[in-house]
Amino acid sequence: MVGPDPRNPFPMEGFPQVCFIQNRVNNPQIEIGDFTYYDDPDGADNFERNVLYLFPFIGDRLVIGKFCAIARGVKFIMNGANHKLSGFSTYPFQIFGNGWESAMPAPDEFPYKGDTRIGHNVRIGYDSLIMPGVTIGHGAIISARSVVTRDVAPYSVVGGNPAQPLKQRFDDRVIGQLLAIAWWDWPVERISRHLKAIMAADLEALQRCADAVG
Structure with missing residues (x-):
C-alpha cells in the first residue's frame, strides 16, 4: 500500500x-x-x-x-x-490614471x-x-x-x-510531541504503513512508529 x-x-x-x-x-x-x-x-x-x-x-x-x-x-x-489608511480618503485615485497617478502613495504607506x-x-x-x-x-x-x-x-x-x-x-505536552514527530514529513510509503497510528489518538503508538522511521 x-x-x-x-x-x-x-x-x-x-x-x-x-x-x-x-x-x-x-x-x-x-x-x-x-x-x-x-x-x-x-x-x-x-x-x-x-x-x-x-x-x-x-x-x-x-x-x-x-x-x-x-x-x-x-x-x-x-x-x-x-488601501492607504493614514489619509482622509482611502479611495485609490491613482489606479485610474489620467493625471490621478501623480497621487500614487509610496510603497511603505500601504499596510503590508x-x-x-x-x-x-x-x-x-x-x-x-x-x-x-x-x-x-x-x-x-x-x-x-x-x-x-x-x-x-x-x-x-x-x-x-x-x-x-x-x-x-490536545494538551501542550501532546502538541509538542506531535510537532516533533512531524509525520507529514515522512516518505509517503511510511505514512501509508502507519495510517492507523496517525489517525488514532494513541501518542505512544505514533511515537513508536516515529522511532521505527528514525
Missing part, C-alpha cells in the same frame, strides 16, 4: 469535486504541498479563483502545507486588497502583512475567509464561515468573526 499519486489532480475516480490542487495552481506566488485538496462541486480544479488580490508587483505569497483539507468557498485575501502561511494537516471549513499575513499552525481546524484575522496556534480550533480560539485539540 503506497497511497494515491499526489500528481493525480483527481484522486477519487468519478468524483471530480475533490482535487489535489498542487497540480492545478500555476501562479508562482502560490505554493501548495502534496496531498492538499480542495473540495468544490463548482470546480475544484480552479482553486486560484479563491486567492484574491495577489499581485506580482506586491510580491507576497500564499504557502499551504501538505495534507490540508480546504472546503468549498474558502477565500484568501492577499495584501493587494489593502507579509506572506500568508498555512501549516501541514490543517482543516479549513466552508466559506472561511483568511486575511493577509496570517499564519495557521500545523494541525489547526478553522470552523465554517470563520474570518481569520490573526495567527492560529498549532492544533487549536478557532471560529467566528473575527475567529477566536475555541479549544486546544
Whole structure:
C-alpha cells in the first residue's frame, strides 16, 4: 500500500469535486504541498479563483502545507486588497490614471502583512475567509464561515468573526510531541504503513512508529 499519486489532480475516480490542487495552481506566488485538496462541486480544479488580490508587483505569497483539507468557498485575501489608511480618503485615485497617478502613495504607506502561511494537516471549513499575513499552525481546524484575522496556534480550533480560539485539540505536552514527530514529513510509503497510528489518538503508538522511521 503506497497511497494515491499526489500528481493525480483527481484522486477519487468519478468524483471530480475533490482535487489535489498542487497540480492545478500555476501562479508562482502560490505554493501548495502534496496531498492538499480542495473540495468544490463548482470546480475544484480552479482553486486560484479563491486567492484574491495577489499581485506580482506586491510580491507576497500564499504557502499551504501538505495534507490540508480546504472546503468549498474558502477565500484568501492577499495584501493587494489593502488601501492607504493614514489619509482622509482611502479611495485609490491613482489606479485610474489620467493625471490621478501623480497621487500614487509610496510603497511603505500601504499596510503590508507579509506572506500568508498555512501549516501541514490543517482543516479549513466552508466559506472561511483568511486575511493577509496570517499564519495557521500545523494541525489547526478553522470552523465554517470563520474570518481569520490573526495567527492560529498549532492544533487549536478557532471560529467566528473575527475567529477566536475555541479549544486546544490536545494538551501542550501532546502538541509538542506531535510537532516533533512531524509525520507529514515522512516518505509517503511510511505514512501509508502507519495510517492507523496517525489517525488514532494513541501518542505512544505514533511515537513508536516515529522511532521505527528514525
